[in-house]
Amino acid sequence: MTTTTLPTRVSTPTRTLLTCGILAGPVFVGTGVLQGLTRAGFDFTRHPASILANGSLGFVQVANFLVTGLLTLAAAAGLRRVLPGRWGPRLLAVYGVSLLCAGVFRADPQDGFPLGTPAGPPSSVSWHGVLHFACGGVGFAALVAACFAIGSHLPPARAWYSRITGLLFLVGFGGVASGSASPAVTLGFWAAVVLAWAWLATTSAHLLPRGESR
Incomplete structure (x- = not known):
């Protein structure tokens, strides 16, 4: 592992970009949870956030994907300014693009959501x-790799935090990718998503200047 001495001063534009990394997670998770609690037929133990893009209020989740995708791209640009390595920010940018794509290409309705959708997985995939x-698969793989790449430039404790986050997210993603409909798997993936966004927020906060801005 290569530990890098991070700059104690960064410019105001860089601070703004890193602040986007702090905001991305609360925006995505908060918007997703609020929808899940208020939209009829949605069940956190059976449904991923992606299918909230369907139905009459689906535009809210579409906007959520697009806004958080842009915030993630801004965070990647901020990380590029303060980290010597290039692969971490690039991989995070790939994840940001995948969020934009998720907003453009909607997941199919499934398992009773929106109301009136037959139970179980869709009979055919559009x-x-x-x-x-x-796009989700590529983006999630890039996010896992970004945790390791960015962590290699952080102090030891934060480096391990980054690695563990990447591993836990990989496990959560692997569970849903297996096709399992188990409530534990679905909730586990929700938890993994929250952990990943928390990692981005805390890492972005850590990289904010520890002195005056220029």
């Missing part, structure tokens, strides 16, 4: 559903 999952 072209936009295929692209949604393909």
Whole structure:
């Protein structure tokens, strides 16, 4: 592992970009949870956040994907300014692009959501559903790799935090990718998503200047 001495001063634009990394998680998780609690038929033990993009209020989740995608891209730009390594920010940017794609290509309705949808997985997957999952798979893989790449430039405790976050997210993603409909798997993935966003927020906060801005 290479530990880098991070700058104690960064410019105001860089601070703004890193602040986007702090905000991305609360925006995504808060918007998703609020929808999950208020939209009829949604069940956290059976449904991922992606399918909230369906139905009459689906535009809210579409906007959530697009806004958090842009915030994540801004965070990646901020990390590029303060970290010597390039792969971590690039991988995080790939994840940001995947969020934008998730907003453009919606997941198919499934398992009773929106109301009136048959129980169980969709009988057939639409072209936009295929692209949604393909982009998600690429983005999630990039996020896991970003945890390791960015962590290699952080102090030891934060480096381990980054690695553990990446591993836990990989486990959570692997569970849903297996096709399991177990409530434990679905809730585990929700937890993994929250952990990943918390990692981005705390890492961005850690990299904010520890002295005056220029």
